[in-house]
Amino acid sequence: MFKDKIELKDFEKMDPEYKDLLGRVLTIQADCEIGGPHLYVEDILPNAPTKVDQLIVARTAAEEVDHYRKMARILGDIGVDVSYVLSWPNQKRYVEAFHGKITTWEDFAVFGLLIDRVGRYQLEEYIDCTYAPLDRILPDVLREEEGHLDYGTNKTAEMAAKGGESKERAQNAINYWYVKGLDMFGRSESKRSERYMYWGLKRRTNAQAREEYRKEVNALIEKMGLEIPDPNKGRLYL
Amino acid sequence: MPQAPNTEGLDEHLKDVIQALHSAVNWAMPHLNDPKIVDKAIQDCKEILDVVMEGNISEWLK
Numbered sequence: 001m002f003k004d005k006i007e008l009k010d011f012e013k014m015d016p017e018y019k020d021l022l023g024r025v026l027t028i029q030a031d032c033e034i035g036g037p038h039l040y041v042e043d044i045l046p047n048a049p050t051k052v053d054q055l056i057v058a059r060t061a062a063e064e065v066d067h068y069r070k071m072a073r074i075l076g077d078i079g080v081d082v083s084y085v086l087s088w089p090n091q092k093r094y095v096e097a098f099h100g101k102i103t104t105w106e107d108f109a110v111f112g113l114l115i116d117r118v119g120r121y122q123l124e125e126y127i128d129c130t131y132a133p134l135d136r137i138l139p140d141v142l143r144e145e146e147g148h149l150d151y152g153t154n155k156t157a158e159m160a161a162k163g164g165e166s167k168e169r170a171q172n173a174i175n176y177w178y179v180k181g182l183d184m185f186g187r188s189e190s191k192r193s194e195r196y197m198y199w200g201l202k203r204r205t206n207a208q209a210r211e212e213y214r215k216e217v218n219a220l221i222e223k224m225g226l227e228i229p230d231p232n233k234g235r236l237y238l
Numbered sequence: 239m240p241q242a243p244n245t246e247g248l249d250e251h252l253k254d255v256i257q258a259l260h261s262a263v264n265w266a267m268p269h270l271n272d273p274k275i276v277d278k279a280i281q282d283c284k285e286i287l288d289v290v291m292e293g294n295i296s297e298w299l300k
Protein backbone atom coordinates (compact mmCIF):
# COMPACT_ATOMS: atom_id res chain seq x y z
CA MET A 1 0.00 0.00 0.00
CA PHE A 2 1.31 3.42 -0.97
CA LYS A 3 1.08 5.89 1.92
CA ASP A 4 3.35 8.84 1.08
CA LYS A 5 1.90 12.33 0.87
CA ILE A 6 2.43 13.69 -2.63
CA GLU A 7 2.63 17.42 -3.29
CA LEU A 8 2.36 19.01 -6.75
CA LYS A 9 6.17 19.33 -6.95
CA ASP A 10 6.50 15.54 -6.49
CA PHE A 11 3.78 14.59 -8.97
CA GLU A 12 6.10 14.47 -12.01
CA LYS A 13 8.15 11.70 -10.37
CA MET A 14 5.15 9.49 -9.62
CA ASP A 15 4.37 6.16 -11.24
CA PRO A 16 2.38 6.56 -14.51
CA GLU A 17 -0.46 4.50 -13.04
CA TYR A 18 -0.80 6.94 -10.13
CA LYS A 19 -0.87 9.90 -12.52
CA ASP A 20 -3.43 8.22 -14.75
CA LEU A 21 -5.73 7.22 -11.87
CA LEU A 22 -5.63 10.63 -10.21
CA GLY A 23 -6.36 12.39 -13.51
CA ARG A 24 -9.15 9.96 -14.30
CA VAL A 25 -10.98 10.10 -10.97
CA LEU A 26 -10.77 13.88 -10.67
CA THR A 27 -11.95 14.41 -14.25
CA ILE A 28 -15.08 12.41 -13.44
CA GLN A 29 -15.45 14.30 -10.14
CA ALA A 30 -15.18 17.68 -11.94
CA ASP A 31 -17.73 16.54 -14.52
CA CYS A 32 -20.18 15.49 -11.78
CA GLU A 33 -19.75 18.80 -9.94
CA ILE A 34 -20.70 20.89 -12.97
CA GLY A 35 -23.17 18.24 -14.16
CA GLY A 36 -25.54 19.04 -11.27
CA PRO A 37 -26.21 22.69 -12.19
CA HIS A 38 -26.59 21.63 -15.82
CA LEU A 39 -29.44 19.36 -14.69
CA TYR A 40 -31.47 21.80 -12.64
CA VAL A 41 -30.61 25.48 -13.14
CA GLU A 42 -32.65 26.01 -16.30
CA ASP A 43 -35.99 24.78 -14.96
CA ILE A 44 -35.72 24.73 -11.18
CA LEU A 45 -34.11 28.09 -10.45
CA PRO A 46 -37.00 30.05 -12.06
CA ASN A 47 -39.72 27.68 -10.78
CA ALA A 48 -38.80 26.57 -7.25
CA PRO A 49 -41.83 26.81 -4.90
CA THR A 50 -40.75 29.90 -2.94
CA LYS A 51 -38.30 32.78 -3.31
CA VAL A 52 -36.17 31.29 -0.52
CA ASP A 53 -36.06 27.99 -2.37
CA GLN A 54 -35.04 29.82 -5.55
CA LEU A 55 -32.20 31.54 -3.71
CA ILE A 56 -31.09 28.26 -2.17
CA VAL A 57 -31.05 26.66 -5.63
CA ALA A 58 -28.83 29.54 -6.83
CA ARG A 59 -26.51 29.15 -3.84
CA THR A 60 -26.34 25.37 -4.34
CA ALA A 61 -25.39 25.88 -7.99
CA ALA A 62 -22.75 28.46 -6.99
CA GLU A 63 -21.20 25.97 -4.57
CA GLU A 64 -21.18 23.21 -7.18
CA VAL A 65 -19.48 25.54 -9.68
CA ASP A 66 -16.92 26.28 -6.96
CA HIS A 67 -16.34 22.53 -6.40
CA TYR A 68 -15.81 22.18 -10.14
CA ARG A 69 -13.34 25.10 -10.01
CA LYS A 70 -11.35 23.46 -7.22
CA MET A 71 -11.16 20.12 -9.04
CA ALA A 72 -10.31 21.85 -12.34
CA ARG A 73 -7.50 23.77 -10.61
CA ILE A 74 -5.94 20.60 -9.19
CA LEU A 75 -6.23 18.92 -12.57
CA GLY A 76 -4.91 21.94 -14.46
CA ASP A 77 -1.84 22.01 -12.23
CA ILE A 78 -1.03 18.41 -13.23
CA GLY A 79 -1.57 19.21 -16.92
CA VAL A 80 -5.15 17.92 -17.32
CA ASP A 81 -7.59 20.34 -18.95
CA VAL A 82 -11.25 19.77 -18.00
CA SER A 83 -12.61 23.07 -19.29
CA TYR A 84 -14.48 21.16 -22.03
CA VAL A 85 -16.96 19.66 -19.53
CA LEU A 86 -18.30 23.14 -18.69
CA SER A 87 -20.25 23.21 -21.94
CA TRP A 88 -20.85 19.50 -22.49
CA PRO A 89 -24.43 18.50 -23.27
CA ASN A 90 -25.82 16.38 -20.43
CA GLN A 91 -25.94 13.26 -22.60
CA LYS A 92 -22.13 13.25 -22.83
CA ARG A 93 -21.45 13.28 -19.08
CA TYR A 94 -19.33 10.47 -17.70
CA VAL A 95 -21.95 9.39 -15.15
CA GLU A 96 -25.38 8.27 -16.35
CA ALA A 97 -27.27 10.01 -13.52
CA PHE A 98 -26.34 13.37 -15.09
CA HIS A 99 -27.65 12.57 -18.58
CA GLY A 100 -31.22 13.78 -18.19
CA LYS A 101 -32.78 16.97 -16.91
CA ILE A 102 -34.50 17.90 -13.67
CA THR A 103 -37.79 19.62 -14.33
CA THR A 104 -39.78 19.01 -11.13
CA TRP A 105 -39.29 20.12 -7.54
CA GLU A 106 -39.60 16.57 -6.21
CA ASP A 107 -36.83 15.42 -8.53
CA PHE A 108 -34.63 18.28 -7.33
CA ALA A 109 -35.30 17.36 -3.69
CA VAL A 110 -34.67 13.65 -4.19
CA PHE A 111 -31.57 14.41 -6.26
CA GLY A 112 -30.25 16.13 -3.12
CA LEU A 113 -31.31 13.26 -0.89
CA LEU A 114 -29.86 10.48 -3.04
CA ILE A 115 -27.39 11.76 -5.63
CA ASP A 116 -25.69 14.51 -3.62
CA ARG A 117 -25.30 11.84 -0.93
CA VAL A 118 -23.41 9.65 -3.43
CA GLY A 119 -21.31 12.76 -4.05
CA ARG A 120 -20.48 12.88 -0.35
CA TYR A 121 -19.47 9.20 -0.41
CA GLN A 122 -17.21 9.84 -3.41
CA LEU A 123 -15.58 12.83 -1.74
CA GLU A 124 -15.09 10.88 1.49
CA GLU A 125 -12.93 8.45 -0.46
CA TYR A 126 -10.27 11.15 -0.73
CA ILE A 127 -10.09 12.00 2.99
CA ASP A 128 -6.45 11.62 4.05
CA CYS A 129 -5.59 10.48 0.50
CA THR A 130 -2.03 10.45 -0.79
CA TYR A 131 -2.46 13.52 -3.03
CA ALA A 132 -2.13 16.39 -0.55
CA PRO A 133 -3.64 19.22 -2.71
CA LEU A 134 -6.82 17.14 -3.01
CA ASP A 135 -6.94 16.29 0.69
CA ARG A 136 -6.64 20.02 1.55
CA ILE A 137 -9.74 21.17 -0.36
CA LEU A 138 -12.00 18.48 1.11
CA PRO A 139 -13.27 20.01 4.39
CA ASP A 140 -15.02 22.97 2.70
CA VAL A 141 -16.32 20.91 -0.21
CA LEU A 142 -17.70 18.21 2.09
CA ARG A 143 -19.35 20.76 4.39
CA GLU A 144 -21.16 22.37 1.44
CA GLU A 145 -22.14 19.00 -0.04
CA GLU A 146 -23.57 18.03 3.35
CA GLY A 147 -25.73 21.17 3.21
CA HIS A 148 -27.08 20.21 -0.22
CA LEU A 149 -28.05 16.71 0.80
CA ASP A 150 -29.59 17.88 4.10
CA TYR A 151 -31.75 20.34 2.17
CA GLY A 152 -32.85 17.62 -0.26
CA THR A 153 -33.55 15.24 2.62
CA ASN A 154 -35.68 17.79 4.49
CA LYS A 155 -37.66 18.77 1.38
CA THR A 156 -38.31 15.11 0.49
CA ALA A 157 -39.42 14.38 4.07
CA GLU A 158 -41.80 17.37 3.93
CA MET A 159 -43.37 16.06 0.71
CA ALA A 160 -43.74 12.57 2.16
CA ALA A 161 -45.28 13.92 5.38
CA LYS A 162 -47.97 15.78 3.39
CA GLY A 163 -49.26 12.45 2.10
CA GLY A 164 -51.53 11.99 -0.89
CA GLU A 165 -50.33 13.20 -4.27
CA SER A 166 -47.32 14.94 -2.75
CA LYS A 167 -46.10 11.69 -1.17
CA GLU A 168 -46.75 9.82 -4.40
CA ARG A 169 -44.62 12.28 -6.36
CA ALA A 170 -41.79 11.91 -3.85
CA GLN A 171 -42.04 8.11 -4.13
CA ASN A 172 -41.90 8.27 -7.93
CA ALA A 173 -38.79 10.45 -7.76
CA ILE A 174 -37.17 8.02 -5.32
CA ASN A 175 -38.00 5.12 -7.62
CA TYR A 176 -36.23 6.96 -10.45
CA TRP A 177 -33.08 8.15 -8.61
CA TYR A 178 -32.50 5.22 -6.23
CA VAL A 179 -31.01 2.84 -8.81
CA LYS A 180 -29.07 5.67 -10.44
CA GLY A 181 -27.46 6.36 -7.06
CA LEU A 182 -26.54 2.70 -6.61
CA ASP A 183 -25.07 2.57 -10.12
CA MET A 184 -22.88 5.61 -9.46
CA PHE A 185 -20.55 3.48 -7.31
CA GLY A 186 -19.48 1.50 -10.39
CA ARG A 187 -18.94 -2.23 -10.82
CA SER A 188 -18.48 -4.31 -7.68
CA GLU A 189 -15.75 -6.38 -9.36
CA SER A 190 -13.79 -3.37 -10.62
CA LYS A 191 -10.05 -4.06 -10.75
CA ARG A 192 -9.40 -0.33 -11.04
CA SER A 193 -11.09 0.18 -7.69
CA GLU A 194 -8.39 -2.02 -6.08
CA ARG A 195 -5.64 0.04 -7.75
CA TYR A 196 -7.14 3.26 -6.40
CA MET A 197 -6.94 1.74 -2.94
CA TYR A 198 -3.38 0.52 -3.49
CA TRP A 199 -2.28 4.07 -4.39
CA GLY A 200 -4.13 5.60 -1.44
CA LEU A 201 -6.58 7.48 -3.65
CA LYS A 202 -9.68 5.70 -2.33
CA ARG A 203 -10.51 4.09 0.99
CA ARG A 204 -13.25 1.62 0.12
CA THR A 205 -14.09 -0.76 -2.72
CA ASN A 206 -17.07 0.14 -4.91
CA ALA A 207 -19.08 -2.66 -3.29
CA GLN A 208 -18.25 -1.53 0.28
CA ALA A 209 -19.16 2.09 -0.41
CA ARG A 210 -22.38 1.11 -2.19
CA GLU A 211 -23.44 -1.15 0.69
CA GLU A 212 -22.84 1.57 3.29
CA TYR A 213 -24.78 4.04 1.13
CA ARG A 214 -27.65 1.58 0.61
CA LYS A 215 -28.06 1.07 4.35
CA GLU A 216 -27.98 4.81 5.01
CA VAL A 217 -30.55 5.77 2.38
CA ASN A 218 -32.82 2.80 3.09
CA ALA A 219 -33.11 3.93 6.71
CA LEU A 220 -33.96 7.49 5.59
CA ILE A 221 -36.54 6.35 3.03
CA GLU A 222 -38.23 4.07 5.58
CA LYS A 223 -38.26 6.83 8.20
CA MET A 224 -40.13 9.05 5.73
CA GLY A 225 -42.78 6.36 5.34
CA LEU A 226 -41.78 5.73 1.74
CA GLU A 227 -41.02 2.42 0.05
CA ILE A 228 -37.51 1.23 -0.71
CA PRO A 229 -37.29 0.46 -4.42
CA ASP A 230 -36.00 -2.86 -5.74
CA PRO A 231 -32.19 -2.38 -5.69
CA ASN A 232 -31.71 -4.56 -8.78
CA LYS A 233 -34.43 -3.22 -11.07
CA GLY A 234 -33.03 -1.12 -13.90
CA ARG A 235 -29.43 -1.26 -12.70
CA LEU A 236 -26.62 -0.77 -15.22
CA TYR A 237 -23.79 -2.01 -12.97
CA LEU A 238 -23.82 -4.70 -10.31
CA MET B 239 4.56 18.73 -15.28
CA PRO B 240 3.41 21.70 -17.39
CA GLN B 241 0.20 23.34 -16.25
CA ALA B 242 -2.77 22.95 -18.61
CA PRO B 243 -3.59 26.05 -20.70
CA ASN B 244 -5.95 28.60 -19.09
CA THR B 245 -5.69 27.00 -15.63
CA GLU B 246 -4.92 30.28 -13.85
CA GLY B 247 -7.27 32.37 -15.97
CA LEU B 248 -10.22 30.01 -15.61
CA ASP B 249 -9.65 29.69 -11.86
CA GLU B 250 -9.62 33.47 -11.38
CA HIS B 251 -12.63 34.00 -13.63
CA LEU B 252 -14.71 31.38 -11.85
CA LYS B 253 -13.74 32.81 -8.45
CA ASP B 254 -15.22 36.15 -9.57
CA VAL B 255 -18.35 34.44 -10.89
CA ILE B 256 -18.89 32.49 -7.67
CA GLN B 257 -18.35 35.64 -5.61
CA ALA B 258 -20.98 37.46 -7.70
CA LEU B 259 -23.48 34.63 -7.16
CA HIS B 260 -22.92 34.54 -3.41
CA SER B 261 -23.18 38.33 -3.21
CA ALA B 262 -26.52 38.31 -5.01
CA VAL B 263 -27.93 35.55 -2.76
CA ASN B 264 -26.57 37.11 0.45
CA TRP B 265 -28.00 40.51 -0.50
CA ALA B 266 -31.46 39.07 -1.16
CA MET B 267 -31.82 36.73 1.83
CA PRO B 268 -32.38 39.47 4.46
CA HIS B 269 -34.79 41.27 2.08
CA LEU B 270 -37.31 38.51 1.46
CA ASN B 271 -40.17 40.97 2.00
CA ASP B 272 -38.96 43.12 -0.87
CA PRO B 273 -39.90 41.32 -4.11
CA LYS B 274 -37.93 43.79 -6.24
CA ILE B 275 -34.64 42.96 -4.52
CA VAL B 276 -35.28 39.22 -4.42
CA ASP B 277 -36.46 38.99 -8.02
CA LYS B 278 -33.48 41.01 -9.22
CA ALA B 279 -31.08 38.72 -7.31
CA ILE B 280 -32.70 35.58 -8.74
CA GLN B 281 -32.59 37.03 -12.24
CA ASP B 282 -28.94 38.03 -11.83
CA CYS B 283 -28.05 34.52 -10.61
CA LYS B 284 -29.87 32.92 -13.54
CA GLU B 285 -28.07 35.13 -16.05
CA ILE B 286 -24.66 34.46 -14.47
CA LEU B 287 -25.25 30.70 -14.30
CA ASP B 288 -26.47 30.60 -17.91
CA VAL B 289 -23.16 32.12 -18.99
CA VAL B 290 -21.24 29.55 -16.89
CA MET B 291 -23.19 26.71 -18.53
CA GLU B 292 -22.40 28.03 -21.99
CA GLY B 293 -18.75 27.51 -21.07
CA ASN B 294 -17.44 29.94 -23.69
CA ILE B 295 -14.03 30.12 -22.09
CA SER B 296 -12.24 31.85 -24.94
CA GLU B 297 -14.74 34.69 -24.62
CA TRP B 298 -14.30 34.88 -20.83
CA LEU B 299 -10.52 34.99 -20.97
CA LYS B 300 -10.19 37.56 -23.76
